[in-house]
Amino acid sequence: MMQLSAEEWQAVRLSLDVASRSVLVSLLPAIGIAWLLTRGRFPGRFLLDAFVHLPLVVPPVVVGWALLMLFGVRGPIGAPLMEWFGIRLVFSTDGAALATAVMSFPLIVRAVRLGLEQVDPGLEAAASTLGAGPIDRFLTVTLPLMSPGILAGAVTAFAAGLGEFGAVITFASNIPGETQTLPLAIYAATQTPGGEATAGRLALISFGLAMCGLILAEMIGRHMHRLLGRF
Numbered sequence: 001m002m003q004l005s006a007e008e009w010q011a012v013r014l015s016l017d018v019a020s021r022s023v024l025v026s027l028l029p030a031i032g033i034a035w036l037l038t039r040g041r042f043p044g045r046f047l048l049d050a051f052v053h054l055p056l057v058v059p060p061v062v063v064g065w066a067l068l069m070l071f072g073v074r075g076p077i078g079a080p081l082m083e084w085f086g087i088r089l090v091f092s093t094d095g096a097a098l099a100t101a102v103m104s105f106p107l108i109v110r111a112v113r114l115g116l117e118q119v120d121p122g123l124e125a126a127a128s129t130l131g132a133g134p135i136d137r138f139l140t141v142t143l144p145l146m147s148p149g150i151l152a153g154a155v156t157a158f159a160a161g162l163g164e165f166g167a168v169i170t171f172a173s174n175i176p177g178e179t180q181t182l183p184l185a186i187y188a189a190t191q192t193p194g195g196e197a198t199a200g201r202l203a204l205i206s207f208g209l210a211m212c213g214l215i216l217a218e219m220i221g222r223h224m225h226r227l228l229g230r231f
Helices: 006-039 045-052 060-071 078-085 093-117 121-129 134-161 166-171 182-190 196-227
Strands: none
Touching: 006 045, 006 093, 006 134, 006 182, 006 196, 045 093, 060 078, 060 093, 060 166, 093 134, 093 166, 121 134, 134 196, 166 182, 182 196
16 A cells, blocks of 8 residues: 655645635636626627636746736735735745636636536526526526536636646745645655655656546536436
8 A cells, every 4th residue: 555654645635725725716706707708798808718718828837927926025916915914825825725726717717607608598587587686596597507517617626726836836836834735746756866756656646636536527517417407
């Protein structure tokens, strides 16, 4: 049986913590943005769409650098956070979660949009004729019907967050016990003489967690579709 050291277990636990927090931070905003991009009709919608999906196409290091400029202790957002609330995101676990959330945000948006596009507008119209307001229609009709996309997007983003490297190391650095997630621990092991065995163990764990996440996302999506009577 594969034995992990305390430091290796720490990297695993930190990865799970960072990935979980990143999903919690980005889920509600992603649902709102997906709604705007799918149902909204406003000038510049295509620009918002492009901006949301930028993390998918630019190097993750660029995203990390942008976060460093914005949320660093001298940045336009980071400085007030530090001065007024004592919150420091750079080089912290919270910063690692933020960087991971930004990188995985488009994945949730895309999945939610796919779920929302499959919602029959006629059902919403029928609810409207029965007197349901916009909020009631969303909570009782739209949200349950788009839930497969939400759940699948959340699990996929969690799995992707476990493997985020470039943005995290640029914005949060590689601090053992604080920001050293699985990918960063693997990188550190490859830079250490004799660290091949450690890198191999951590790589196997990373591969297994990612596979479990992707399989779980597919299973959740299929199960929710069955519950909603689509198959």
